[in-house]
Amino acid sequence: MNIAKTIFQRINQGWSHTKTDFIIKAGSFIQNRLNTQSPPGKNRKILENNTMDYTTTNSVTLNNKNGKINCGPFNQGIFRVYLRDNSAKTSWHEHNSWAVDLTNTEKSGWEISKKSDTTVFTYSLANQSKAKLKIDALKGSISVQIGQDSVMADLLPPQAGQEWICVQKHLLHPGDVHIFGLGENTHPMNKAGQKITMWNSDRSNYKKGTNPLYQSWPVVVFQYSEGPAFGLVFDNPSYSVFDCSLDGKKIDYAVQDNELNYYILLGPTLPEVMKQLSILTGKLTPLPKWSLGYQQSRWSYMPSARVREVAAEFRKRDIPCDTIYLDIDYMEKFKCFTWGKDFEDYKKLVKELHAQGFKIVPIIDPGLKIEKGYPPYDAGIKQGMFITDGKGKPVTRKVWAGSSHFPDFINSRTRAWWGELMQEFIKSGVDGIWCDMNEPSTFDCRRTLPGNVMHKISEKVSMPHKKVHNIYGLMMSKATHQGLRKTTQLPYVITRSSYLGGQKYAVTWTGDNGSDWEHFRASIPMILNLGLSGQPISGPDIGGFKGTPPAELYERWILQGALYPFSRSHTGQGTKDQEPWSFGEEVEKSARMAIKLRYRLIPYMYSLLYEASQNGQPVMRPIFYHTPTGEALKPEHYETEFMLGPHLLVAPLMDRASTRSCYIPPGKWYSWWCREERIGGQNYKTTNSDTTLPLFVKENAIIPLYPKAPSFVPNKSLESLEILITVNDRAEGTIVDYFDQESIFAYQVQATAKQDRLAIKIDLQQEGSIPKDYHPPQTLHMLLNRQISDLQLHSIHQGYSLLPDSINKTWTRITIHAPVFPFRGEAISDLVEQAGTVLTCS
Numbered sequence: 098m099n100i101a102k103t104i105f106q107r108i109n110q111g112w113s114h115t116k117t118d119f120i121i122k123a124g125s126f127i128q129n130r131l132n133t134q135s136p137p138g139k140n141r142k143i144l145e146n147n148t149m150d151y152t153t154t155n156s157v158t159l160n161n162k163n164g165k166i167n168c169g170p171f172n173q174g175i176f177r178v179y180l181r182d183n184s185a186k187t188s189w190h191e192h193n194s195w196a197v198d199l200t201n202t203e204k205s206g207w208e209i210s211k212k213s214d215t216t217v218f219t220y221s222l223a224n225q226s227k228a229k230l231k232i233d234a235l236k237g238s239i240s241v242q243i244g245q246d247s248v249m250a251d252l253l254p255p256q257a258g259q260e261w262i263c264v265q266k267h268l269l270h271p272g273d274v275h276i277f278g279l280g281e282n283t284h285p286m287n288k289a290g291q292k293i294t295m296w297n298s299d300r301s302n303y304k305k306g307t308n309p310l311y312q313s314w315p316v317v318v319f320q321y322s323e324g325p326a327f328g329l330v331f332d333n334p335s336y337s338v339f340d341c342s343l344d345g346k347k348i349d350y351a352v353q354d355n356e357l358n359y360y361i362l363l364g365p366t367l368p369e370v371m372k373q374l375s376i377l378t379g380k381l382t383p384l385p386k387w388s389l390g391y392q393q394s395r396w397s398y399m400p401s402a403r404v405r406e407v408a409a410e411f412r413k414r415d416i417p418c419d420t421i422y423l424d425i426d427y428m429e430k431f432k433c434f435t436w437g438k439d440f441e442d443y444k445k446l447v448k449e450l451h452a453q454g455f456k457i458v459p460i461i462d463p464g465l466k467i468e469k470g471y472p473p474y475d476a477g478i479k480q481g482m483f484i485t486d487g488k489g490k491p492v493t494r495k496v497w498a499g500s501s502h503f504p505d506f507i508n509s510r511t512r513a514w515w516g517e518l519m520q521e522f523i524k525s526g527v528d529g530i531w532c533d534m535n536e537p538s539t540f541d542c543r544r545t546l547p548g549n550v551m552h553k554i555s556e557k558v559s560m561p562h563k564k565v566h567n568i569y570g571l572m573m574s575k576a577t578h579q580g581l582r583k584t585t586q587l588p589y590v591i592t593r594s595s596y597l598g599g600q601k602y603a604v605t606w607t608g609d610n611g612s613d614w615e616h617f618r619a620s621i622p623m624i625l626n627l628g629l630s631g632q633p634i635s636g637p638d639i640g641g642f643k644g645t646p647p648a649e650l651y652e653r654w655i656l657q658g659a660l661y662p663f664s665r666s667h668t669g670q671g672t673k674d675q676e677p678w679s680f681g682e683e684v685e686k687s688a689r690m691a692i693k694l695r696y697r698l699i700p701y702m703y704s705l706l707y708e709a710s711q712n713g714q715p716v717m718r719p720i721f722y723h724t725p726t727g728e729a730l731k732p733e734h735y736e737t738e739f740m741l742g743p744h745l746l747v748a749p750l751m752d753r754a755s756t757r758s759c760y761i762p763p764g765k766w767y768s769w770w771c772r773e774e775r776i777g778g779q780n781y782k783t784t785n786s787d788t789t790l791p792l793f794v795k796e797n798a799i800i801p802l803y804p805k806a807p808s809f810v811p812n813k814s815l816e817s818l819e820i821l822i823t824v825n826d827r828a829e830g831t832i833v834d835y836f837d838q839e840s841i842f843a844y845q846v847q848a849t850a851k852q853d854r855l856a857i858k859i860d861l862q863q864e865g866s867i868p869k870d871y872h873p874p875q876t877l878h879m880l881l882n883r884q885i886s887d888l889q890l891h892s893i894h895q896g897y898s899l900l901p902d903s904i905n906k907t908w909t910r911i912t913i914h915a916p917v918f919p920f921r922g923e924a925i926s927d928l929v930e931q932a933g934t935v936l937t938c939s
Contacts, residue, residue, distance in 0.1 A: 124544070125300065125307075131543045132296055134336045136263060136351035141256040144180070145237040149213060155204050157216045159234055164257055167191075168232050168239065170207040170218060174373045176230055176361040178239065180264075182257035185355030189558070194358060195568045196332050196378050196598035220363065228363040243325050243365050250319075250327075252361075263351040264359065266329065273322040274345040275730060277719075280314025280630040281607055283307060286622035286719075286736050288317075289345035295337040297567050297594045298545065299538035301609040302643040305619065311536060311608045312595045313567040314630035315339075317348065318370060322727045328362035328370045330377060334567035334596055354564065367629075367722050368714060374631050375713025378598035381633055382578070383710055383837045385587040387456055387810040388529070388604070388634075389702050390419025391692045392665035395675060397426035400439035401446045407676065408455050412808060416677055416689050417696045419809045421450065422531060422667070423459040431497040432466050434473055434522045447526035454809035456528035458589070463535050463573055464501035467493065473518055477502060482511045484562070485551050492550045494539040503537055506572035507552040507565050515573075516580025523581060529589030530577050532603065535570040536594045570594025574603040586837040591663075597631065604634040604663055612641030612668070617654050618751055622736045624661060628715030634706075636663035645673040648680040649753060652687050656790045657749035659691035660741060662702075662716040691790055693806035698741075700801035700818070700832060705742045707833040707841070717741060724762045728780075734760040744798035745769075748783065748791040756783045757791070765796040767823055767882060772905035798823045799830030799846050804878055813870030819878040824848040824855060831862075840865025844918070853927075855883070859920040877913040877920070885909040887925040893917035 144166055147159035156169025164182045171177035179191055192199065210217040216232040226244035233240070237254030253265040268274055276288040283305045285291075291306075295313040303310060315331040317339065329348075331337065337352040350359075362373040375381075393411070398404045404421060411418040427443070429435040436443045447457050465474050465483075477483050483491040483502040491502045505511045519530065536545055548563030574592045578601075581588035590603035599605065607623050610616040620637040627635045639658035640651050645668070655677060658664055668675040677688035695702075705716045718740040721729035729735065738748045738759055746766065748759035763778035769792035775781060783791045794800060800821040807815070814834055822828055832844040845860040861873065884907055888899055895915035902908035911924070 124542075127542045128298065128544045132298065132336075132545065133294070134353055136261050136338060136353075137259045141258040141263065142182070143237070143254050143256050145235065145254045147234045147237050149211075149216065149234050151211055155207065155209065157211070157232060159232070159237060161237065164255075166237060166255065168216070168218075168230075170202075170204045170220070171360060172201065172203045172373070172376050173206060174220060174222060174228075174363045174369065175377055176218065176363065178252075178359050178361070180255050180257075180262055180357045180359075182262060182355040184257075184260070188356065189560075190333065190354075190356035190358055194332055195334065195565075195571065196596065197358070197360075198379065201376070222363060222365050223369050224365060226365060228365075230361070239361075241327070241361060241363075243327065243363065249325070257355070260355055261351055261353055262355065262357045263349065264331075264357070265350075266348045268319065268346040270321065270324070272324055273727075273730070275320045275322075276317060276341050276345045276348065277320060278314065278316040278318040278328070278626055278630045279339060280316065280632075281310050281312040281605070281623060281627055283619045284622040284736055285732060286626055287345070287732060288339070288341050290343040291341055293339040293341075295339075295567060297536040297570060297596070299534070299536050299608075302611050303608070305615055311593050312570070312599070312605060312627075314595075314597055314627065314632065316374065316597065316630040318367070318629050319345070320367065320721065320725055320730070322725060322730050324725070325365035326367045326370050326725070327364040328374065330360040330362065330374065330597070332358045332360070332597060335564050336566070367725070371629070371631075371713045371715065378631055379601040380713065381600045381706070381710045382602065383587055384604070384634070384706060385528075385589055386699070386703050386835070387419045387812070388589050389699055389706065390664075390810045391417055391659065391695060392420035392422065392458075392663075393418055393676060394422035394665055394667040395424065395672075396668070396670045397424035398422075399426045401442055404446060405449065408450055408453055410676065410678065412453060414678055414685065414689070415808075416685075417692050417806055417808050418455070420456045420458055420528070420665075422665070423457065425460055425462070425497055427459055430466070431462075431499075432468070432471060433461050433464075433498075434518055436525070443525060451526070457526070458529040458531050458591070459527050460531040460533050461577070462496060462498075462533055463503055463506070463537055463569075464494070464496035464498060464539075465504065466498035467500045467502060474502070476514070477504065480514060482508075482514050484546065485553075487549065487551060492546065494541060494546065496534060496538070496540060503546065504573075504576075505552050506569060506576050507554060507560070509555075512572065512576035512579065515576040516583065519577055519580030520583050523584055529591070530581065532570070532573050532577055532590060532592040532594075535573045535592060537569050568596045571596040571599045571602070574599060575601075578602040586839075595632070600632045600634070605632055606635060606663060606665065606667075607637045609642045609669070610637050612644035612646040612650070612672075614650060614752075616641050617650060618736070620658070620661070621739055624717050625715075625719050625735070625739060628662075628717055629719070631713065633709040633713070633715040633717075634662045636661035636665065638665065638667035640666050640668060640675045642667055642669045644669075645675065648684050651675070651680050652684045653750055653752075655684075655688045656691045657747065659688075659695045660698075660747050664695060687789060694790070694792075696806035696810070697802045697804075698745075698800075699803060699810055700834070701742065701745070704801060704831060704833045704843075707831070707836050707843075708742070710836070718743075720746065720760065720762055726763070726778075728760055729762055731760070744795045744800060746793040746795070748793070750789060750791075755789070756785075756787075758782050759791065761793060765823075765825060766793040767796075768793060770904075772882070772902065772908050794821065794823050796823050796825040797828040799828050799832070799848070801832040813868070814872050814874065816874060817876040817878065818874040819880065820846060821880045822846075822848050822857075823882045824850050826850055835867060835871045837865075840867055842867045842871045853925055855881070855885075855924040855926060857920070857922045857924065859918060861918040873916070873918050875915055877916045879911040879913075881909050881911065881924065883907070883909065883924075884927045885911065885924045886927050889923045889925070891921040891923075892919065
């Protein structure tokens with residue numbers, strides 16, 4: 098009887114999975130059929146045979162019978178091209194953008210040479226090479242030359258037709274080229290040979306190659322092997338398609354609109370391209386330091402007693418955690434801005450969790466239930482805040498709460514109203530907002546709003562949804578962020594749907610992934626391409642949202658996921674528990690180790706967050722980011738390894754094997770765990786001494802650390818600070834302890850080696866109003882990659898100690914008691930080989 102029952106259960110489970118898979122596939126097929134558009138293959142009008150117009154000083158306008166092209170410098174290293182088809186009724190995009198501040202121009206450094214049929218713009222790049230852009234009036238084309246090389250690329254004459262604009266780019270420079278960026282898409286990371294659609298879509302349990310997904314980042318980055326990098330940014334939130342040739346030498350872009358702004362980012366290196374992108378679309382907004390801590394979620398922790406249980410287990414098991422998320426079941430019948438019967442004690446809950454060091458982030462969806470007496474709905478109807486059909490009637494679609502209306506976030510008045518709702522809701526004590534279902538997603542065959550419903554841009558201007566679809570999630574994030582800014586300097590918003598420039602308002606996660614090895618392996622290239630598209634803080638649901646992962650998969654995922662920019666475990670309804678202790682003692686031990694490592698690295702990651710906010714550098718970077726060598730540009734390396742900032746290389750175990758082969762970029766590197774030297778520029782086979790989480794530190798690195806992993810990220814300076822310094826000749830860096838939009842508290846560290854002496858300087862940087870709990874450490878630890886025999890201090894302190902490192906005796910740990918900044922000192926080293934054991938690469 099038991100055997101028969103077991104067989105029946107397994108058959109039933111199998112059918113359930115098959116049925117679910119069929120429904121998902123059928124729904125995706127219908128969704129694609131209803132939403133997919135195709136650019137016109139014939140009857141395109143070419144914007145050629147132009148006349149030149151030099152009515153403005155720094156730009157040129159090309160006019161022809163089919164439309165116009167306006168070209169000119171936008172900012173340092175950034176060139177703008179505006180296209181318009183003559184059939185366009187308005188020229189909204191010429192003077193407006195939701196992603197780019199069109200007034201943020203800086204045209205110094207550009208030179209212009211004008212002729213009757215050609216115009217040449219010249220700019221001096223950061224490496225002193227010259228970039229030249231030649232505009233050909235007859236052809237309507239733009240050629241790009243970087244340095245002394247031959248012409249790098251040709252942007253062929255634009256084409257228009259049937260409310261589409263098409264741009265073609267041909268790369269003429271010899272050599273292998275890779276196409277990166279294009280936001281949130283699955284592997285392979287190199288988009289050569291792929292067709293990518295931009296139309297934000299709810300694609301639960303997506304597979305390799307599925308697109309479109311939840312976010313649209315129309316940023317294309319070209320990286321030549323051993324050569325330059327440059328980029329293209331297409332700013333139009335309508336339905337668009339990128340078609341990339343297999344060799345990466347040709348890319349066709351088509352957007353369903355009569356207008357387009359696009360930008361050329363001249364690089365010529367990836368760091369410069371990212372800096373130019375951040376100038377174009379805006380800087381990452383400062384985030385609270387606790388947002389870098391480990392985060393735990395599921396659909397759903399309920400009732401409130403269950404939230405308390407999970408929080409207590411983290412503290413009891415000595416696993417650091419900062420944030421617990423509340424999914425839709427905390428609400429009253431899924432109505433946003435409400436608390437249901439299972440959370441009637443929410444104020445007490447929030448207070449208790451705050452006392453234990455936890456932050457609470459609840460979910461909010463855009464759809465507001467149609468229900469008289471429900472305050473947000475009543476106010477929205479009265480004030481005209483919802484998206485309407487062609488007759489001015491609010492659009493109705495079903496979502497979690499049932500029949501609902503959707504706020505018109507494209508309208509600034511609606512965003513201000515939504516911000517007021519947020520200000521009131523945040524009084525409950527919650528610490529951030531989780532925006533979901535904001536593609537927007539609906540429960541019908543199309544799975545989103547029809548293209549013909551209307552958004553009211555202003556009192557005089559309206560646009561159909563198809564023209565602004567991809568910015569709906571972005572504008573919800575903006576409205577939420579602006580509302581929270583009324584109560585805090587450091588708002589925290591996470592969003593599922595976003596668009597170009599979304600880093601200004603929210604961090605992102607990669608949607609409803611699966612609990613399988615494919616999604617595990619997809620997470621690294623997805624995060625990296627989002628970083629190369631302008632979003633420096635992102636990550637997947639660790640362990641996967643759809644299903645329950647096997648123990649060995651969860652262990653691998655939490656090991657590498659602990660070092661993602663955004664680190665959160667999350668799982669769906671009906672799955673088994675997916676907390677770090679849910680898979681047995683061995684997995685819990687690995688999770689504790691990895692999460693504690695993350696918490697020790699919080700000062701380093703926070704400093705990287707500051708760098709991202711200043712110049713757009715992603716926190717998590719591909720291994721070719723600083724050295725685009727041929728070996729680093731092999732997918733078996735860049736899709737399975739990553740850099741945290743410029744100094745840490747992570748080579749996680751991507752399968753069931755206990756070791757792996759990886760590529761270490763050129764230079765000297767040191768194993769994190771045993772401090773042994775590794776020679777870079779070669780392939781390397783990890784060993785047991787590299788542990789189950791291989792991590793390497795580059796020479797001349799400054800790595801700030803918490804000496805001991807805290808249970809949660811403190812909102813004040815710790816009494817102790819540790820700095821790991823791997824100086825070869827000169828190491829320098831900025832350690833940021835606190836920053837917001839007006840202030841910064843940081844240390845400028847410099848270590849210079851000369852013969853047997855190592856000069857160390859640490860200067861204090863303080864600007865603006867710093868919270869009173871931030872102050873210099875009472876104890877300063879320095880871990881140096883050399884044997885130190887004596888220390889001469891030239892600044893005030895209350896003593897020091899000098900000891901060999903307990904892990905590797907060829908390293909030295911220095912402890913300074915009550916240091917006073919600026920700090921000055923000289924460490925005298927033994928004149929012997931300092932690096933310890935040297936392991937060559939295989």
